[in-house]
Amino acid sequence: MKAQSNSRGGFTLIESLIAIGVIVVIGCVGMDVISTANRNASSGRTYTAAEEAVRDQIDLITTATPFSPQGANPQVNPVLALGTTTTTVPLYIDPGTLTSAAYLPTASINGTMTTLIEDVSPTSAPVFTCYRATVTLTYNIGRATITLTRHTLRTTDN
Numbered sequence: 001m002k003a004q005s006n007s008r009g010g011f012t013l014i015e016s017l018i019a020i021g022v023i024v025v026i027g028c029v030g031m032d033v034i035s036t037a038n039r040n041a042s043s044g045r046t047y048t049a050a051e052e053a054v055r056d057q058i059d060l061i062t063t064a065t066p067f068s069p070q071g072a073n074p075q076v077n078p079v080l081a082l083g084t085t086t087t088t089v090p091l092y093i094d095p096g097t098l099t100s101a102a103y104l105p106t107a108s109i110n111g112t113m114t115t116l117i118e119d120v121s122p123t124s125a126p127v128f129t130c131y132r133a134t135v136t137l138t139y140n141i142g143r144a145t146i147t148l149t150r151h152t153l154r155t156t157d158n
Contacts, residue, residue, distance in 0.1 A: 039142075042092075046109050046141055049091040050148055054137050057115060058152050061133045067157050069129050080131060080154065082117050089113045091139055111139035120153075129156045 011019075064077035092109040116134040121127070136149045 043141055046092045046139070047146065050111055050137050050139060050146065053089050053091065053111065053113065054135050054148050054150050057113060057135045058133070058150055061115075061117075061135075062152055062154060065157060067154065070156065080117060082119060082131075084114060084116045086112060086114045089137065109139055109141060111137045113137045130154070 060079055064079040066075040067077060067080055068075045089111045090108060091111050094108065114136045116136075118132045118134075119129070120132045121130045131154045133152050133154065134149065135151075136147060138145065138147045140146070
């Protein structure tokens with residue numbers, strides 16, 4: 001007669017708990033990687049929007065007409081008025097949720113754009129009118145404060 005064996009196929013409770021623990025750790029690491037990638041993508045989108053807003057302001061300054069500040073009948077587009085102007089610029093609006101009553105954005109990032117227009121015309125020959133524009137955009141994302149600054153020169157139309 002053969003003796004019966006008490007061993008059964010399958011996993012013990014300890015083996016099952018260890019396997020579940022390994023799966024949980026892998027899941028947590030995966031979620032952290034996805035969260036970091038999403039945060040970096042959001043930061044990159046916002047920085048790109050900020051660069052575009054500054055570039056748009058520089059384009060507006062370089063193409064604003066008329067710009068003939070010299071002579072008996074000076075003509076200067078208000079965009080090129082000497083001094084400093086400050087505006088709030090929306091950089092990112094989270095899609096949010098759409099309800100039957102209204103659209104409710106869940107988050108937004110705004111920046112502060114400062115434009116400084118200075119007269120840097122030479123005082124010695126050859127004399128011509130030249131303005132320097134400095135556009136600065138500052139915004140906060142997370143705990144970081146990001147500042148972009150761009151410069152351009154503008155001479156008269158004629």
